[in-house]
Amino acid sequence: MNIYIILTIIFAILITIFLYQLNIVKHEKFTQENNNNTLLIKKTNDFKKIFSNNKYSIWCPLPIDDYFPIGHYITLNKSYPKIMATLIKNELGNKSKNKPIKYDIISITNNQYAIWNPIPNDNYISLGHMYSKSYPSKFNIRCVPKKFCIK
Numbered sequence: 001m002n003i004y005i006i007l008t009i010i011f012a013i014l015i016t017i018f019l020y021q022l023n024i025v026k027h028e029k030f031t032q033e034n035n036n037n038t039l040l041i042k043k044t045n046d047f048k049k050i051f052s053n054n055k056y057s058i059w060c061p062l063p064i065d066d067y068f069p070i071g072h073y074i075t076l077n078k079s080y081p082k083i084m085a086t087l088i089k090n091e092l093g094n095k096s097k098n099k100p101i102k103y104d105i106i107s108i109t110n111n112q113y114a115i116w117n118p119i120p121n122d123n124y125i126s127l128g129h130m131y132s133k134s135y136p137s138k139f140n141i142r143c144v145p146k147k148f149c150i151k
Contacts, residue, residue, distance in 0.1 A: 050132070067087035112133055
C-alpha cells in the first residue's frame with residue numbers, strides 16, 4: 001500500500017477532528033428550524049468494516065436518521081475506531097447540493113480496492129474519501145458548505 005494513500009486518508013480524518021475542536025461545526029439543536037447559519041451534525045461510534053488487512057482497516061460510519069458521513073475512516077491493524085465519526089445533516093429537496101457530483105479515483109490497492117475523492121458542488125468542500133471496489137454512490141456521503149470551513 002502506498003504510504004501516500006494512507007497519509008491522505010489520515011489527513012482527511014485529522015481535518016474533521018480539527019474543525020470539530022474549533023467549534024466550526026455545532027451540535028444539532030432540539031428544534032427542527034435551521035436558518036442556514038448552523039451546520040447540523042451528529043456524532044457516532046457505530047461503524048461497518050469495509051476492508052481489513054494486517055496493516056490497516058477501513059471503516060464506514062453508519063448514518064443516523066437523515067445524517068450521513070463525510071467519508072471513511074482508517075485505523076491501524078484491525079482495531080475499531082476510537083474516535084467519534086462526524087455525520088452531516090442531509091439537505092432535502094431539488095436544490096440539495098451537499099451530495100458529491102462525482103468521484104475521481106486517487107489510487108488502486110493491490111487487492112483492487114480504490115480510494116475515491118468526492119467532487120463537491122460549487123460552494124461545498126469534501127472532507128473525506130471513499131474506499132471501495134466499485135464506483136461509490138453519491139448518496140453515501142455528504143460534503144460541507146464552504147462557509148463552515150477555514151481556508
